[in-house]
Amino acid sequence: xxxxxxxxxxxxxxxxxxxxxxxxEFGGEMTRLYRDRGRxxxxxxxxxxxxxxxxxxxxxxxxxxxxQDLRHAWRGLRRTPVITATAILTLALGVGASTAVFSVVHAxxxxxxxxxxxxxxxxxFESDRKTGSGMRASALNxxxxxxxxxxxxxxxxxxxxxxxxxxxxxxxxLGGSVVTAxxxxxxxxxxxVGRTLQPDDEQRASPPVVVISERLWxxxxxxxxxxxxxxxxxxGQRYQVVGVMPRVFREVGRxxxxxxxxxxxxxxxxxxxxxENRANHTLRVVGRLRRDVPLEQARIEMxxxxxxxxxxxPATNTNAGVGIERLxxxxxxxxxxxxxxxxxxxxxxxxxxxxxxxxxxxxVRGARRQTELALRTALGAGRSRLVRQLLTESSxxxxxxxxxxxxxxxxxxxxxxxxxxxxxxxxxxxxxxLNILALGLVVSIVSGIVFGVLPALRASxxxxxxxxLLVGRATTDASRARLRQVLIAAQVGVAxxxxxxxxxxxxxxxxxxxxxxxxxxxxxFTSRIALPRSAYPDAERTGQFYQRxxxxxxxxxxxxxxxxxxxxxxxxxxxxSVRLSPLSQGAAEHIVSGGYFQVLGIPIVAGRSxxxxxxxxxxxxxxxxxxxxxxxxxxxxxxxxxxERGGRSYEVIGVVGDVRGSDVQGARGGGPDREPRAAVYFAxxxxxxxxxxxIVASNGDSTSVSGLIRQTVRQLDPxxxxxxxxxxxxxxxxxxxxxxxxxxxxxxxAVCALLLASVGIYGxxxxxxxxxxxxxxxxxxxxxxxxxxxxxxxxxxxxxxxAGVVVGxxxxxxxxRLLTALLFDVPARDPLTFAAAGAGVTLVxxxxxxxxxxxxVRIDPTIAMRAE
Amino acid sequence: xxxxxxxxxxxxxxxxxxxxxxxxxxxDQDRHGYAIMQDVAARTDGRxxxxxxxxxxxxxxxxxxxxxxxxxxxxxxxxxxxxxxxxRLTKYGREVAQAxxxxxxxxxxxxxxxxxxxxxxxx
Numbered sequence: 001x002x003x004x005x006x007x008x009x010x011x012x013x014x015x016x017x018x019x020x021x022x023x024x025e026f027g028g029e030m031t032r033l034y035r036d037r038g039r040x041x042x043x044x045x046x047x048x049x050x051x052x053x054x055x056x057x058x059x060x061x062x063x064x065x066x067x068q069d070l071r072h073a074w075r076g077l078r079r080t081p082v083i084t085a086t087a088i089l090t091l092a093l094g095v096g097a098s099t100a101v102f103s104v105v106h107a108x109x110x111x112x113x114x115x116x117x118x119x120x121x122x123x124x125f126e127s128d129r130k131t132g133s134g135m136r137a138s139a140l141n142x143x144x145x146x147x148x149x150x151x152x153x154x155x156x157x158x159x160x161x162x163x164x165x166x167x168x169x170x171x172x173x174l175g176g177s178v179v180t181a182x183x184x185x186x187x188x189x190x191x192x193v194g195r196t197l198q199p200d201d202e203q204r205a206s207p208p209v210v211v212i213s214e215r216l217w218x219x220x221x222x223x224x225x226x227x228x229x230x231x232x233x234x235x236g237q238r239y240q241v242v243g244v245m246p247r248v249f250r251e252v253g254r255x256x257x258x259x260x261x262x263x264x265x266x267x268x269x270x271x272x273x274x275x276e277n278r279a280n281h282t283l284r285v286v287g288r289l290r291r292d293v294p295l296e297q298a299r300i301e302m303x304x305x306x307x308x309x310x311x312x313x314p315a316t317n318t319n320a321g322v323g324i325e326r327l328x329x330x331x332x333x334x335x336x337x338x339x340x341x342x343x344x345x346x347x348x349x350x351x352x353x354x355x356x357x358x359x360x361x362x363x364v365r366g367a368r369r370q371t372e373l374a375l376r377t378a379l380g381a382g383r384s385r386l387v388r389q390l391l392t393e394s395s396x397x398x399x400x401x402x403x404x405x406x407x408x409x410x411x412x413x414x415x416x417x418x419x420x421x422x423x424x425x426x427x428x429x430x431x432x433x434l435n436i437l438a439l440g441l442v443v444s445i446v447s448g449i450v451f452g453v454l455p456a457l458r459a460s461x462x463x464x465x466x467x468x469l470l471v472g473r474a475t476t477d478a479s480r481a482r483l484r485q486v487l488i489a490a491q492v493g494v495a496x497x498x499x500x501x502x503x504x505x506x507x508x509x510x511x512x513x514x515x516x517x518x519x520x521x522x523x524x525f526t527s528r529i530a531l532p533r534s535a536y537p538d539a540e541r542t543g544q545f546y547q548r549x550x551x552x553x554x555x556x557x558x559x560x561x562x563x564x565x566x567x568x569x570x571x572x573x574x575x576x577s578v579r580l581s582p583l584s585q586g587a588a589e590h591i592v593s594g595g596y597f598q599v600l601g602i603p604i605v606a607g608r609s610x611x612x613x614x615x616x617x618x619x620x621x622x623x624x625x626x627x628x629x630x631x632x633x634x635x636x637x638x639x640x641x642x643x644e645r646g647g648r649s650y651e652v653i654g655v656v657g658d659v660r661g662s663d664v665q666g667a668r669g670g671g672p673d674r675e676p677r678a679a680v681y682f683a684x685x686x687x688x689x690x691x692x693x694x695i696v697a698s699n700g701d702s703t704s705v706s707g708l709i710r711q712t713v714r715q716l717d718p719x720x721x722x723x724x725x726x727x728x729x730x731x732x733x734x735x736x737x738x739x740x741x742x743x744x745x746x747x748x749x750a751v752c753a754l755l756l757a758s759v760g761i762y763g764x765x766x767x768x769x770x771x772x773x774x775x776x777x778x779x780x781x782x783x784x785x786x787x788x789x790x791x792x793x794x795x796x797x798x799x800x801x802x803a804g805v806v807v808g809x810x811x812x813x814x815x816x817r818l819l820t821a822l823l824f825d826v827p828a829r830d831p832l833t834f835a836a837a838g839a840g841v842t843l844v845x846x847x848x849x850x851x852x853x854x855x856x857v858r859i860d861p862t863i864a865m866r867a868e
Numbered sequence: 869x870x871x872x873x874x875x876x877x878x879x880x881x882x883x884x885x886x887x888x889x890x891x892x893x894x895x896d897q898d899r900h901g902y903a904i905m906q907d908v909a910a911r912t913d914g915r916x917x918x919x920x921x922x923x924x925x926x927x928x929x930x931x932x933x934x935x936x937x938x939x940x941x942x943x944x945x946x947x948x949x950x951x952x953x954x955x956r957l958t959k960y961g962r963e964v965a966q967a968x969x970x971x972x973x974x975x976x977x978x979x980x981x982x983x984x985x986x987x988x989x990x991x
Binding site for chain 2: 018022033034054057061
């Protein structure tokens with residue numbers, strides 16, 4: 001025996017770089033060659049030659065095997081076209097749908113806000129210590145917070161505004177915000193052009209300046225780089241443009257402005273301490289926490305500030321706390337947040353079902369190929385070689401599915417976008433992210449490979465003595481069959497869960513649409529009118545304009561009724577909260593004209609509505625909702641009772657029905673409030689407002705109503721812009737859009753899951769029938785009835801599907817609490833829904849196994865017995 | 869198997885040099901790997917030294933394509949090494965080598981006619 005030299009041993013080790021088959025075949029020869037050459041050549045020349053050779057040829061051998069495997073794989077996949085196509089389609093749909101949905105969830109829920117160091121951003125609001133509900137801050141309270149707190153680098157206040165641009169062409173209403181200069185410091189966004197607003201701009205004596213949005217700069221000014229210094233006429237006043245802010249800069253936090261016209265201009269907020277009232281809650285406040293201050297510490301400090309203000313200003317600040325939440329958390333409505341997470345969960349489940357399906361199909365395929373693999377093993381193919389080939393096959397399948405999945409995602413993306421209501425915040429940040437596409441591709445390939453490895457490992461554990469070649473196909477691998485059945489049960493279970501969730505959401509949605517709103521939206525149209533300060537500087541002129549408008553509308557035969565109000569339910573407008581002394585009861589505040597209750601069909605339960613006698617000089621009057629009346633006076637008669645608002649007393653002259661608006665969250669997108677909110681109504685004649693919603697009831701359509709209103713307003717003031725007229729019902733539809741979306745998606749995914757699971761059941765039962773052809777033939781030959789055979793096959797499919805249904809129902813029962821917040825008026829553990837969903841899934845599973853069962857009884861015993 | 873080989877060794881396409889050299893080395897007698905290497909080196913004045921990876925990579929493909937086979941008989945019973953593997957040209961391999969030689973001859977004739985071989989006759 002020749003002892004190997006160290007060089008030989010090293011060369012032997014390096015040979016491991018070659019594929020195992022190659023090494024087994026030629027490794028010995030190559031080592032011998034090394035020995036032969038080593039005797040004649042200097043070591044350095046030999047080794048440099050060998051290393052170079054190794055680097056060049058080892059990859060070549062691997063590629064050669066890969067190409068061979070790919071050819072094999074392609075042939076193998078083509079041999080079972082139905083299984084291959086099903087696997088690819090399943091995985092592609094799973095990957096595509098989850099990628100598309102994930103990109104939405106990522107943009108809206110997961111991605112940090114687009115500001116530097118955005119985790120330090122918080123929203124501050126006044127909170128009612130009694131009810132825990134939040135409301136906007138008053139200007140004076142904001143100033144007090146700002147002056148007395150140490151926890152923030154800066155805090156800023158802002159509110160929505162609309163200014164009329166009258167430079168050239170038709171007057172145009174530009175939506176925007178009145179902001180404190182500190183907002184730019186809080187959000188840390190730099191202007192594209194020019195400068196931001198400065199504290200100096202907040203002085204009443206300073207010349208009026210405006211910062212415009214990038215969009216307005218591009219659309220109205222053609223992106224003119226010399227924009228700074230130009231002037232704009234807004235509400236009849238000359239404003240100098242000082243800067244342009246990038247797209248990311250806009251109103252932030254809850255109740256984000258979503259109208260397309262919003263967020264175009266930013267004008268400085270000028271707070272006149274002498275004019276302000278702490279009871280006037282109109283501002284939203286954001287702050288940037290100091291680096292060393294945790295949120296909890298800021299809460300404690302603001303609690304102290306609130307307590308101090310409460311004792312200093314008891315009339316307005318009793319029970320008023322300060323709430324602080326991370327801006328990231330308040331940007332998205334909790335309702336929308338939960339809904340999106342639910343959809344993400346659902347799509348993940350569908351994806352898992354898809355993976356289980358692919359695993360199942362690969363197992364079935366692997367079982368079919370057992371004979372082929374056994375034959376190849378018998379002919380000398382090593383286990384590693386077979387595993388390598390099976391892996392190549394599943395990677396191949398996975399790669400095709402992955403690419404197809406990315407394609408599906410690209411197609412689905414615009415569809416998902418059309419499904420998502422425009423009121424969902426941050427949507428403009430959404431685009432099909434390449435990173436997410438890449439993630440989808442990787443996930444599909446990894447899952448494809450993982451679910452290919454399982455069968456590959458099983459298939460390679462072949463024992464020749466036990467191989468189907470020798471024993472016949474009737475011996476099926478019991479554990480393999482068990483794995484398939486468990487996968488089926490899991491699929492059915494997940495599908496059951498999704499179906500339960502979808503059915504619950506669907507019921508909730510139906511009830512949501514049927515809920516009594518307390519008003520009649522049909523045949524009602526709304527529009528906004530905002531009077532510019534320049535032309536209507538005081539209450540008198542404002543009041544005169546609206547009086548003339550009312551007179552003009554009254555003479556129109558086209559309108560059944562009409563009213564002016566700060567807002568109409570669900571339509572955009574001013575939503576304010578008020579605290580009514582002496583009980584400091586919080587309520588939604590509406591300032592309305594006398595026709596408000598008639599035009600909306602809100603019943604007057606007691607007393608009267610406002611009328612022409614409720615003039616500014618007359619006794620101040622108020623109307624309360626039934627809910628507020630019972631909260632304030634329980635069983636006493638509310639009529640004639642006083643309510644105090646901002647230090648002034650109002651006599652209650654009427655009680656009206658409760659309205660389910662969208663006031664609790666003050667949000668759009670949440671749908672009607674679960675409970676009607678307590679509301680107080682004041683007379684528009686006694687509290688003149690510059691901006692009001694015009695509400696009209698008409699038998700005409702939008703166009704005719706729109707024409708009428710436009711014409712009427714033109715006649716009164718040609719310089720006044722009129723916002724588009726929309727049916728009130730449209731706003732209502734828009735407000736339930738997220739709920740409708742969630743419901744639709746949940747239903748869609750439940751159906752997908754059910755389909756995929758039934759494909760899985762069908763595949764497994766059909767395979768089982770095919771592999772038991774002989775056994776079934778024998779049974780029928782010795783007299784088994786068709787019913788018996790059908791029962792035999794059905795039992796096979798239904799045992800595990802049934803187990804899946806039971807497990808799915810139990811899991812849904814356990815997880816039901818997560819759904820509660822999304823359900824409108826439906827118990828999350830509604831037994832009828834659970835029963836119906838369980839029955840539905842069972843029925844589908846029964847159908848899926850019936851097809852192969854019927855095929856089984858068509859087996860001709862004589863042919864079946866000859867088959868093997 | 870032949871079909872595969874004919875894809876690569878069709879008269880229209882040239883044979884990889886290493887494969888042609890191995891075919892030539894096996895034309896007169898069966899040889900083992902090291903002998904093939906030595907023969908090729910001798911015929912090319914040491915300019916072509918087949919490295920182990922190239923040699924056995926080529927042999928593997930030639931076996932798969934049916935150009936050569938492995939044989940158990942030893943050409944020189946006195947001096948053989950029992951453990952070495954010997955290779956023999958198949959009839960098909962001979963045809964492929966012949967076709968390649970013809971192709972090269974034609975090519976050489978054309979090159980001469982074009983006056984290309986005047987400066988260097990061996991290369």
